[in-house]
Amino acid sequence: MEGRHPKRRKDKYNPYRIWELDGHYYISFKDGQGALHEFEISEQIFYAFDTFELEDLSYLNVWDRHIEQSEIWEPTLSRRVFRNPENFEETILERLQVERLHSAIRQLPEKQRTRLLMHYYDGLTYAEIAKKESCSIRAAEYSVHGAIQRLRKIFERN
Secondary structure (H helix, E strand, O other): OOOEEOOOOOOOOOEEEEEEOOOOEEEEEOOOOOEEEEEEOOOOHHHHHOOOOOOOHHHHHHHHHHHHOOOOHHHHHHHOOOOOOOOOHHHHHHHHHHHHHHHHHHOHHHHHHHHHHHHOOOOOOOOHHHHHHHOOOOHHHHHHHHHHHHHHHHHHOO
């Protein structure tokens, strides 16, 4: 029996095929022993299977566009999970840079320092800082940007 059937790609694990012939609806599949079975089904069941295939196709498209490209393989997973041990020099240089940053932040005026820390370390938005500090959002934003400019100048001097 062959009639009109939806032409679409299917998941490799989809075990059945549906089609329509002269107003009758059919489904076929192979059982575990490989024997082919074909049955006439109602229109409702046909459209239920058809809807399922469309949803499955939608998922396959999402998989192709997004998930498959971000698949993690053993080597990349290992690199992400285990941080490569730093050598002694890298550890010292990193600590010196952090101390230099802390020293520069301590040199900022109090308002700028407070608002900068609230924004970058506490993760507050300018609106949240403005509410806490009883100032305008623009003032909070201006203080943070001003602090960044001062830090740049401090680092350029040293």
